[in-house]
Amino acid sequence: MKAVLLTGGNLGNLEQSMLQAREMIAQRVGPILDESKIHTSEAWGFESSNLFHNQVIIVETELSPLDLLTTTQQIEDELGRIRNPEIKGYSSRTMDIDILYIDHSVICSRPLTVPHPLISQREFVLIPLTEVAPYWINPVSGKNSQEMLSILRHKIE
Numbered sequence: 001m002k003a004v005l006l007t008g009g010n011l012g013n014l015e016q017s018m019l020q021a022r023e024m025i026a027q028r029v030g031p032i033l034d035e036s037k038i039h040t041s042e043a044w045g046f047e048s049s050n051l052f053h054n055q056v057i058i059v060e061t062e063l064s065p066l067d068l069l070t071t072t073q074q075i076e077d078e079l080g081r082i083r084n085p086e087i088k089g090y091s092s093r094t095m096d097i098d099i100l101y102i103d104h105s106v107i108c109s110r111p112l113t114v115p116h117p118l119i120s121q122r123e124f125v126l127i128p129l130t131e132v133a134p135y136w137i138n139p140v141s142g143k144n145s146q147e148m149l150s151i152l153r154h155k156i157e
Contacts, residue, residue, distance in 0.1 A: 002033065003061050003068055004101040004133060006116075006125055008054035009079075010043065012094045017079050018053055021095055024075045029068065030061035036128035044122060048092050056100070056128040065102050069112050072097040100129065104139045115140055120148045123156075 007021045018038055026032050036056040043052060061068060080094035100116045107114040115138050119125055126149040129136070134146045141148070 001061060001103045002101075003029070003059050003099060003103075004129070004136065005029075005057045005059060005072065006054060006098040006100055006128070007057060007095065008052050008098075008124070009093055009095045010048060010050040010052040011092050012080060014053045017095050018055060020079060021075060021097065022055075022057065024078070025057060025059060025072075025097075028071050028075065029063060030059050032057055032059050034058040034132045036131040039124065039128050041124035043092070044124060050092060052124065054124050054128060056125075056132050058132055065099075065105070065107055065112055065114065068099060068102065072099065098125075100125065101136065101138075104137070106139050120152060123149070123152055126152060 005025065007018060009017055022032065022035065035058070038053050038055045040051045040053055063071060076095045076097055081096065098116050099112065099114055100119055102114050105114055119129070119138060120141060120143070126145060130145040130149050135144045137144050138148065143151070
């Protein structure tokens with residue numbers, strides 16, 4: 001099955017972290033079929049003076065959805081992600097890997113929601129997503145990546 005992932009971070013050596021994340025995903029999740037350029041953006045949902053670097057990666061995987069989540073979280077941890085349960089909301093991090101899509105599945109469980117519920121609200125997701133999967137249809141909204149980006153930009157104006 002195909003999984004669409006978003007990698008990103010705003011702490012540490014971002015170029016190195018992004019490269020290592022791609023290598024670890026290819027080794028542990030499956031072969032990378034396509035990847036966007038790395039895009040920079042301001043923090044979303046909190047204040048930070050550090051810009052985020054983000055990239056969408058499409059990968060072929062044999063992992064179950066929960067194994068995919070566990071594997072991506074292990075990669076985050078190995079790349080220096082610190083999870084502090086006392087911090088409510090978003091914060092700076094060395095690496096974050098979001099599962100945007102798994103094929104055209106809809107999964108609503110306690111540890112995992114697919115498609116990622118905030119795709120349509122985040123330009124930093126939609127720009128690289130549109131670069132590699134402009135016509136990928138979100139099975140919940142029925143809109144493709146280009147349409148979601150256009151709607152979001154119209155709201156921002």
